[in-house]
Amino acid sequence: MSVKVIATAADRRLLDESRGTRAMTWIMAIMLFLTVLAAALGLGTLGAAALLDRQLAGRLTVQIVEAVESKRLDQTQRALAVLRTDPVVTRAVEVDRAKLTTLLRPWLGADEADPDLPIPAMIDVDLRAASDAAVARVRDGVRAVAPSARIDRHESWMSPVRSFMGMVTLLAAGLVLLMAAATAAVVILAARAGLETHRDTIEVLHMLGSTDVQVARLFQRRIALDTLIGGVLGTIGAVGVVLLVGWQLTTLGSDLLGGLSLGTRDWVLLGALPFAFAVLATLAARQAVLGALGRYL
Amino acid sequence: MANIVQFENVGLRYGTGQETLSDVSFTLSTGAFYFLTGASGAGKTSLLKLLYLAQRPTRGSIRLFGEDAVTLPRSRLPGFRRRIGVVFQDFRLVPHLSAYDNIALPLRVSGVPESDVEAPVREMLAWVGLSDRVDAKPPTLSGGEQQRVAIARAVIGRPEILVADEPTGNVDPDMAERLLHLFDSLNRLGTTVVVATHDFHLLGRIQKAHMMRLDHGRLLDPTGSLRFPPPNAPGGSE
Ligand SMILES: Nc1ncnc2c1ncn2[C@@H]1O[C@H](COP(=O)(O)OP(=O)(O)O)[C@@H](O)[C@H]1O
Numbered sequence A: 001m002s003v004k005v006i007a008t009a010a011d012r013r014l015l016d017e018s019r020g021t022r023a024m025t026w027i028m029a030i031m032l033f034l035t036v037l038a039a040a041l042g043l044g045t046l047g048a049a050a051l052l053d054r055q056l057a058g059r060l061t062v063q064i065v066e067a068v069e070s071k072r073l074d075q076t077q078r079a080l081a082v083l084r085t086d087p088v089v090t091r092a093v094e095v096d097r098a099k100l101t102t103l104l105r106p107w108l109g110a111d112e113a114d115p116d117l118p119i120p121a122m123i124d125v126d127l128r129a130a131s132d133a134a135v136a137r138v139r140d141g142v143r144a145v146a147p148s149a150r151i152d153r154h155e156s157w158m159s160p161v162r163s164f165m166g167m168v169t170l171l172a173a174g175l176v177l178l179m180a181a182a183t184a185a186v187v188i189l190a191a192r193a194g195l196e197t198h199r200d201t202i203e204v205l206h207m208l209g210s211t212d213v214q215v216a217r218l219f220q221r222r223i224a225l226d227t228l229i230g231g232v233l234g235t236i237g238a239v240g241v242v243l244l245v246g247w248q249l250t251t252l253g254s255d256l257l258g259g260l261s262l263g264t265r266d267w268v269l270l271g272a273l274p275f276a277f278a279v280l281a282t283l284a285a286r287q288a289v290l291g292a293l294g295r296y297l
Numbered sequence B: 001m002a003n004i005v006q007f008e009n010v011g012l013r014y015g016t017g018q019e020t021l022s023d024v025s026f027t028l029s030t031g032a033f034y035f036l037t038g039a040s041g042a043g044k045t046s047l048l049k050l051l052y053l054a055q056r057p058t059r060g061s062i063r064l065f066g067e068d069a070v071t072l073p074r075s076r077l078p079g080f081r082r083r084i085g086v087v088f089q090d091f092r093l094v095p096h097l098s099a100y101d102n103i104a105l106p107l108r109v110s111g112v113p114e115s116d117v118e119a120p121v122r123e124m125l126a127w128v129g130l131s132d133r134v135d136a137k138p139p140t141l142s143g144g145e146q147q148r149v150a151i152a153r154a155v156i157g158r159p160e161i162l163v164a165d166e167p168t169g170n171v172d173p174d175m176a177e178r179l180l181h182l183f184d185s186l187n188r189l190g191t192t193v194v195v196a197t198h199d200f201h202l203l204g205r206i207q208k209a210h211m212m213r214l215d216h217g218r219l220l221d222p223t224g225s226l227r228f229p230p231p232n233a234p235g236g237s238e
């Protein structure tokens, strides 16, 4: 199937171009503006989620569950010493005990915590590499000096922020698909309206021996061009907005939102959207026209 | 001489009314010239529509170029239609295209390269006396001028069959004769010509022409062997 987008001058004259507004161009500009914004949000969130995954995957919590305070303190210090000499560990910090007590107060009651109550000591650990082997080595090292130690690996799905990001990404993907479906529907309606407008011309073309594919080509060329021009305009507008928002985010200096950046691959994907939509529109127009022409004699 | 068209017991009914054409049987010989006459409403246009594949018959069989045209699949219609030139009674010019582009349409539809379009189009424009109206759009042309553009468009592709539905209805007698001469020239080059008309002045101009007469949807002489003037008409027989 050949989709020749460049029509000859004679072909362009066949469908009266002065008639019928170029509404399609503006509709496509709006469609692509919204689609590119949704896609940028989705891709940015996806990137931030991946970053978060990497961070969470390399994070461990070591608990020293030892009732006897002196032993607990001793084991904690030794565990810290082991952790800090391990090359895979980038950070090992004991969680401040006062802070921990504050955190636990809602569960333990407002009274001063029972000194006999064995609150475990906790150490936050960041690993350079999140491999299972690295985690196992850290676990063995800590257990050797602190037999009561429990090592918990953070699971990314446990993070509510992470699941929110997943939801935003899905939502954005859903929006892009919806916009694609809406675009196809608009193009099909426009193609049918165009067929009705040019009915007399098409009948003459048929009588002179035009094939349905020849007639469809007249429409699909025009729709390809209109949708591409509109799509590129809308994309340019949306990219402008994305750049503006990105610049605003960097000035916020937020750790969490800082992950919301677009990589080269993301930009390429966004730039390909108007072309993908133009191809979609062209195929939809072709199918609509061929389907409708099948009912002519 | 081989038959290029063969109708057998063809009937045509629009909607649920009575038949517009009934029991129409005739054959057209390749390279011959035919006049189709009959009063207004007799069914001339309907018969020609069956011939140029704008309409399927309700019953009967039609053979065209040696093939069954009734059961012809849609995909093969364009190929058949390119072999038939049609002058529509209502011209059917594309209003937003110039006279030049209207006449060039059949060539472009058939995929003739643009470099080979101009010479024949200019030649046709000269033939129908419209060389000075090359860029005029049909709505700015007179009825007679539109008719001449329609004729030029019908013959430019050197069709095997030329079907003309009252092609001289809007032109003065001089131009009518000139156009008839054009059909005659085309016929001499081998095109089978069918001209529907109720202009009796024309009928005597082509001596070799066969006559077909329609009356209320029936062909009066199914053999298509009548000559002008009809043997039973005042003016005598051959
Ligand atoms: N598309 C149509 N639908 C219904 N009736 C039609 C149609 N075309 C022609 N007719 C009827 O068929 C009859 C023959 O018409 P037509 O073939 O145009 O005759 P002619 O060309 O000899 O004047 C007329 O009564 C006309 O009203």
Ligand SMILES: [Mg+2]
Residues within 6 Å of the ligand: B044, B045, B046, B089, B165
């Ligand atoms: Mg008629």
